Amino acid sequence: MDKKQQILSAALRLFVANGFDGTPTAKIAIEAAVANGTLFYHYKTKEELIVALYNQLKEEQANYILPIITGSGFITDKFRDIFIHSVHWALSNPDKFYYIQQFNFSPHLAVVPKQVLKQQTIIYENFIEEGIKRKLLKQQDPELIIALFNGQVYGIYHYLTSAEFTPALREKTINESYEMVWDMMKYM
Amino acid sequence: MDKKQQILSAALRLFVANGFDGTPTAKIAIEAAVANGTLFYHYKTKEELIVALYNQLKEEQANYILPIITGSGFITDKFRDIFIHSVHWALSNPDKFYYIQQFNFSPHLAVVPKQVLKQQTIIYENFIEEGIKRKLLKQQDPELIIALFNGQVYGIYHYLTSAEFTPALREKTINESYEMVWDMMKYM
DNA sequence: TTATATTTAGACTGATTAATCAGTTTGTAA
DNA sequence: TTACAAACTGATTAATCAGTCTAAATATAA
Structure with missing residues (x-):
């Protein structure tokens, strides 16, 4: 339900496994079962997501x-x-x-x-x-x-x-x- | 003289300043005053350089x-x-x-x-x-x-x-x- | 109801990037 | 001189990626 949390959880898993550079935003969206646009709707940039x-x-x-x-x-x-x-x-x-x-x-x-x-x-x-x-x-x-x-x-x-x-x-x-x-x- | 060492020194400076993702191999080569190809002559991949x-x-x-x-x-x-x-x-x-x-x-x-x-x-x-x-x-x-x-x-x-x-x-x-x-x- | 916020799918772009490759230079030894 | 390998060059390439855009759908709340 809470897409924002889904994105954060997916990001955590992928960043830990593959590093910041090794994880495309596209993969985070897929892992979170969320549309590409949704990720950027909540976090203006990849960095904003990393910091959040x-x-x-x-x-x-x-x-x-x-x-x-x-x-x-x-x-x-x-x-x-x-x-x-x-x-x-x-x-x-x-x-x-x-x-x-x-x-x-x-x-x-x-x-x-x-x-x-x-x-x-x-x-x-x-x-x-x-x-x-x-x-x-x-x-x-x-x-x-x-x-x-x-x-x-x-x-x-x-x-x-x-x-x-x-x-x-x-x-x-x-x-x-x-x-x-x-x-x-x-x-x- | 020792281009390999120049590359390592430049890589250290840039990786610390900008992270692994934030430093293109091209910039490392420039900072080391070395041709792009020289970097890849000594280190097959960027990762090999990072590990070395x-x-x-x-x-x-x-x-x-x-x-x-x-x-x-x-x-x-x-x-x-x-x-x-x-x-x-x-x-x-x-x-x-x-x-x-x-x-x-x-x-x-x-x-x-x-x-x-x-x-x-x-x-x-x-x-x-x-x-x-x-x-x-x-x-x-x-x-x-x-x-x-x-x-x-x-x-x-x-x-x-x-x-x-x-x-x-x-x-x-x-x-x-x-x-x-x-x-x-x-x-x- | 109406308006506002959130979400979707995915095509698209413009910039960046790792890595390649054909060819040049250099040091050295025959 | 010639020969040869190792070191070096830098333009090129093929791929990737962050972020945008569109137009429609769905949810939320006033």
């Missing part, structure tokens, strides 16, 4: 984590939850996670205003800042801690997708990795 | 770290050296580091045999394994430790390239980040 897809996925990713930050609970538990959830989101949505990386290392990133990108991390920043003030986290720039934290999610994603793991081993690895991440971030 | 460039950069990156591993010195000092050097290489060669990431999240990665990719990390693996056996590092899969280690390099690269830093602050940040990385990896 990125924004949707970033929002989806953020919405998956947001409830943890705003919810109740001990702050230290929240750190764990955020990490575990971030990794789980990436592993349950490998295409989406991959697309975001693919986009981040492409010239398309340049067309997203810096302000928009900044806005996406501001919620994390306030949260991390609180952890630093309470002397739970190392006394470093919150942005550095976020960058290293994201680096960890990136690292473990690569590790867990480089080979086959049983679900049990996967969970064990994620939990033990968090212990390592926590050793990295914690104050003492 | 990737392999060269990976080799260059490895050669920068290798002497540390094989050299003399305390193993714990080597861990620090490898981290610091890895970050420095990325920061001194942002184009090359960026290209490797761009390639890693592109369909071109699929054409590199897994065996070749494995071979690139085997030297690290033996080294890490020794650290684990000696109970200097946490008792985890060496590949996991390498993945998290690389995640850190990735994270700090993003942080240090997201804004301007004075050389002094940059070095301070790298050193302090290493302390955090070490807290993550060390046995106790």
